[in-house]
Amino acid sequence: MKIGLSYDLKDSVSAGSGQPEDALEEYDSIETVDALKAAIEAKGHTVVKLGGGREFLKQVLSKKVDFVFNISEGLGSYRSREAQAPSVLEMLDIPYSGADPQCLTVCLDKHLTKKLVAFAGVPTPKWSVIDHDNVKYVDWAALPSPAFVKPVWEGSSKGIRFNSLVRDPEQIKPIVTQLLKQYCQPVLVEEFISGEEVTVGVVGNNPPKLVGIMRVVPRQQNSDFVYSLEVKRDYLKLVDYECPAKLNKTILKDIEKYALKAFQVLECRDFSRVDFRISADGTPYFLEINPLAGLNPRSSDLIIMAKLLGLAYNDLIGSILEAALKRYPKCH
Numbered sequence: 001m002k003i004g005l006s007y008d009l010k011d012s013v014s015a016g017s018g019q020p021e022d023a024l025e026e027y028d029s030i031e032t033v034d035a036l037k038a039a040i041e042a043k044g045h046t047v048v049k050l051g052g053g054r055e056f057l058k059q060v061l062s063k064k065v066d067f068v069f070n071i072s073e074g075l076g077s078y079r080s081r082e083a084q085a086p087s088v089l090e091m092l093d094i095p096y097s098g099a100d101p102q103c104l105t106v107c108l109d110k111h112l113t114k115k116l117v118a119f120a121g122v123p124t125p126k127w128s129v130i131d132h133d134n135v136k137y138v139d140w141a142a143l144p145s146p147a148f149v150k151p152v153w154e155g156s157s158k159g160i161r162f163n164s165l166v167r168d169p170e171q172i173k174p175i176v177t178q179l180l181k182q183y184c185q186p187v188l189v190e191e192f193i194s195g196e197e198v199t200v201g202v203v204g205n206n207p208p209k210l211v212g213i214m215r216v217v218p219r220q221q222n223s224d225f226v227y228s229l230e231v232k233r234d235y236l237k238l239v240d241y242e243c244p245a246k247l248n249k250t251i252l253k254d255i256e257k258y259a260l261k262a263f264q265v266l267e268c269r270d271f272s273r274v275d276f277r278i279s280a281d282g283t284p285y286f287l288e289i290n291p292l293a294g295l296n297p298r299s300s301d302l303i304i305m306a307k308l309l310g311l312a313y314n315d316l317i318g319s320i321l322e323a324a325l326k327r328y329p330k331c332h
């Protein structure tokens with residue numbers, strides 16, 4: 001098959017003036033694109049690089065691809081930005097990998113996502129949403145303490161720093177006000193779950209299956225650990241990864257149940273990565289799901305997890321592609 005690759009490179013997107021320093025954090029590198037190209041070619045397909053933005057629009061109209069492997073993050077700070085490329089592909093009736101626009105839009109919005117998973121019985125930290133309109137009326141003393149404060153529709157730990165964990169209730173207001181200004185979107189104030197950090201890989205459809213459960217272990221043990229932007233940028237020095245996670249069997253079973261439940265309730269497709277924190281009483285709390293999880297061959301959590309389990313990059317990408325192609329009878 002002739003398979004197009006849609007992606008947004010850090011080098012091709014401009015942040016614009018006044019944007020926060022991490023504005024381009026979610027965008028990909030050419031290393032990821034080349035690794036995906038090689039993995040898809042290893043399955044016997046021809047790969048056409050379609051790029052992102054206006055370049056993608058031009059290329060997808062002219063290159064006549066049979067299918068698109070999509071990792072495009074989309075442009076702007078819109079909460080539906082990840083839906084941009086898949087929406088164009090649906091308009092042109094070109095089949096593609098991964099979640100559809102509706103799922104991508106919901107999952108980038110942590111507030112909507114948490115409402116849906118909570119309704120399905122998946123534990124998630126208590127939360128409030130503060131936006132430019134309601135900020136005047138917030139009862140700051142009624143917010144959870146300690147609190148965790150983050151932008152509501154970001155990923156790649158954008159806006160999540162060492163100061164996102166707020167132990168002093170007096171500090172919540174200034175931090176929320178600063179985030180509202182910097183990220184131009186509502187802010188989520190959550191109950192802070194101090195405990196193990198795990199991330200879960202899921203691949204496939206009907207039924208989706210667990211790739212693995214990976215624990216993120218800070219080198220310097222402390223109950224205030226946050227898998228923040230600073231840590232993700234310096235992960236080789238600051239954390240170790242343990243997969244399979246050495247946790248008790250009941251907790252592992254619950255994590256598996258909740259990760260698969262979240263994948264299904266949110267109608268993810270082909271692959272996803274789901275993040276949890278485990279409280280002192282052993283409850284895994286759902287933080288968020290990434291239907292467009294990073295696929296960098298060195299640094300992405302899903303790939304690190306696969307490697308620790310002995311699963312090669314090309315095989316993992318192959319199984320995502322296979323799951324996607326199976327959804328389209330006409331692609332066989």
Ligand SMILES: Nc1ncnc2c1ncn2[C@@H]1O[C@H](COP(=O)(O)OP(=O)(O)OP(=O)(O)O)[C@@H](O)[C@H]1O
Nearest residue numbers: 125148154155156157158190191192193226227288
């Ligand atoms: N309520 C919480 N309690 C404890 N820690 C939290 C909470 N919310 C977020 N964190 C910490 O912040 C990290 C990043 O949060 P989150 O996963 O919501 O952000 P993200 O930017 O969507 O992440 P990703 O890079 O996976 O896309 C978590 O992995 C966790 O360490």
Ligand SMILES: [Mg+2]
Nearest residue numbers: 157275287288
């Ligand atoms: Mg996360």
